[in-house]
Amino acid sequence: MDNNKKIENNSINNNPEGEIYDSGFYVSVRFPNSRPYYFHTYDDSLEIDTKVVVETIRGLELRTIISPIKEIASLKSETPLKPILRRASLQDLEQAEENIELAKSAYVVCENAIEKLGLEMKLLHAEYTLDRNKVIFLYVADNRVDFRELLKDLAAALRCRIELRQIGSRDRSRLIGGLGPCGLPLCCNTFLGEFDGISINMAKNQFLALNIQKLSGHCGKLICCLKYEDDQYSELRKGLPKIGFKIKYEDEIYKITSINVLTGDVRLENAESSQSVSLDEVLKIIDKTRGNNDE
Structure with a gap:
């Protein structure tokens, strides 16, 4: 495997926020452990499950289209969009597979460096961008971590740009996955795009016993499914007497x-x-x- 082989692209838009387009189309693109994002394209033949190369603030990434193509005029607001650069080629797909193996090696390098420096942080994930210009490490920590020396060591060992990103408990559960109290895979790990605000009032609204332990998910926060039926319960409760009446x-x-x-x-x-x-x-x-x- 050639670790120095990179996919080059000379048409990258340097605007990190994207552009506002008045023509063309847009689609929703899936990102692992994150919500979907809209991207712009002039290719009206793109379909659901098509692998595409997109430009993000991290670099080039191989992602999957998850929505039908729509005309840009139907987008309700003038939202800046990043472009879809191309359909994924065979070279793109092969490099993405190689990157998975490289990321495993990078993970070990980072883990060893963390241990050597005695840093109080838990490494969770490593991922290369498609072009291998950057490797992103995700970690959790209870307190702020000074990882300046770690950055130097990783840059010297891996010879690319390094991004160390601290994530919260909810993102950690989304990344790792697991089974919920219902016996099904965690919603955040399968289909949830964004995390909604969940409050204990939602449990009260649904007449649930206020047992925080049972109402908490793997992340230690209130379970996201409290949100799913909250609006329906609010509608059903209209005109009903209050508890204590x-x-x-x-x-x-x-x-x-x-x-x-x-x-x-x-x-x-x-x-x-x-x-x-x-x-x-x-x-x-x-x-x-x-x-x-x-x-």
């Missing part, structure tokens, strides 16, 4: 302690007893009480 039922005063919007069951409790009542019946009692008060 008191009603008179069978000549006794009860407090509403839980509502299951899916089954339509409401749990009523007081000091002496508790019972389950249908949501429809509770709403009728509340409406009747309000009607009597209006009179």
Whole structure:
């Protein structure tokens, strides 16, 4: 394997932010362990699963198209886009495979250097850009790491540009993968593009037991799937009484302690007893009480 063999490209756009195009097309391109990105092209024959070479701020990368091609005019905002440089050639595909093996060697070099320098950081991943101008190392660390000496050692050993990127716990789970509590592969490792903000209020909104350990994922953060049905639960809860609301039922005063919007069951409790009542019946009692008060 020739470690010095590189794919050259002389048409790279030096604008790191991309350009705003008024003609052509755009497609969504998958990046591992990251959300998809839009790229511009004039080739209207590109299809889903086509391997392409794209220009990013990191350099040249081999990636996969994951959406149908669309006219640039249909893009809602004037978004700067980077270009798709070409369909992947046989040479591109072969070099990408070689880069995987080179990255494994680079990983070992970096790991040994970290150990030699006594740095408190955990190396997770190494990856070469397609053109081999840069190798990117991903790591996690509890505290800030001074890796200036590490950069010097890696640059001397690997003879290319070095990027050391610290990632958070959610990105770490996306990178490593695993199985969720549902028994399926982690959403972040399979299809999630971006991480949404997740709050404990979403669990409350869905009447889930507030057991933080059970509601936390591999990353230690609240599980992303709390977001999936939150809007539907919010819609279903419109007009429902709040937890703690008191009603008179069978000549006794009860407090509403839980509502299951899916089954339509409401749990009523007081000091002496508790019972389950249908949501429809509770709403009728509340409406009747309000009607009597209006009179």
